[in-house]
Amino acid sequence: MPDARAAGGEGERLHRLLSRALGVxxxxxxxxxxxxxxADVAGRALLGYGVPGSYELTSMMLAALIFVGLPLTTERDEHVAVDLADHVLPTRWxxxxxxVAGLLSTVVLAVLAWQLAVRGAGLGEEGAVTNILRLPLAPVAYLAAATTGLSAAVQAARTLAGLRGR
Known part of the structure; x- marks a missing residue:
C-alpha cells in the first residue's frame, strides 16, 4: 500500500493484493x-431472547472493521481534512x-501502532477474554496494531511522494 505503484511490477501487485485483501x-x-x-434482533422479537454474546462479537467486529479500514482510508487520502487557510496562503506554504501534517500523522500512527502492540501483548499475557463467550482480546489488539502500522507506512510513503512533487 505504500506508494508502490511508482516502483511498478512487484510493488504494484503487492499494492493491489493488500488493497483487495483489506477490502474483502x-x-x-x-x-x-x-x-x-x-439474528439478535429477530431472536429477541420472535423468541424472546437474542443471540448469546452478540454484543461481544459485534463489538469485536466493529473494532476490527475500523482498523482494517484505516490503511484504505489513509491510502486514498480520505481522512477528514479542514482547509481553512489553503486558499489565502501561498502555494509553497x-x-x-x-x-508537516503528513510527517506528524506518520509519527502519531506509528506511536499508536506501537502502543496497540504493547496493549495486545499485555492482554495476551493476562489471558484477557470477553465476559460471555470467553474469546481472547489480544488478537483484536494485534490486528489493530498491524493495520495502524501499515497506515503509518502508507502515510510515510504519501508524505515522501508529496515532498518529491508526485
Missing amino acids: LAAVLLFGMAVMTT VRVMAA
Missing part, C-alpha cells in the same frame, strides 16, 4: 455485523503545511 476483510466484517445484528 472489511466487507466480510461488515456483513458479519449485519447478520449478527439481524500550503505544501509545507501538508508535509
Whole structure:
C-alpha cells in the first residue's frame, strides 16, 4: 500500500493484493455485523431472547472493521481534512503545511501502532477474554496494531511522494 505503484511490477501487485485483501476483510466484517445484528434482533422479537454474546462479537467486529479500514482510508487520502487557510496562503506554504501534517500523522500512527502492540501483548499475557463467550482480546489488539502500522507506512510513503512533487 505504500506508494508502490511508482516502483511498478512487484510493488504494484503487492499494492493491489493488500488493497483487495483489506477490502474483502472489511466487507466480510461488515456483513458479519449485519447478520449478527439481524439474528439478535429477530431472536429477541420472535423468541424472546437474542443471540448469546452478540454484543461481544459485534463489538469485536466493529473494532476490527475500523482498523482494517484505516490503511484504505489513509491510502486514498480520505481522512477528514479542514482547509481553512489553503486558499489565502501561498502555494509553497500550503505544501509545507501538508508535509508537516503528513510527517506528524506518520509519527502519531506509528506511536499508536506501537502502543496497540504493547496493549495486545499485555492482554495476551493476562489471558484477557470477553465476559460471555470467553474469546481472547489480544488478537483484536494485534490486528489493530498491524493495520495502524501499515497506515503509518502508507502515510510515510504519501508524505515522501508529496515532498518529491508526485
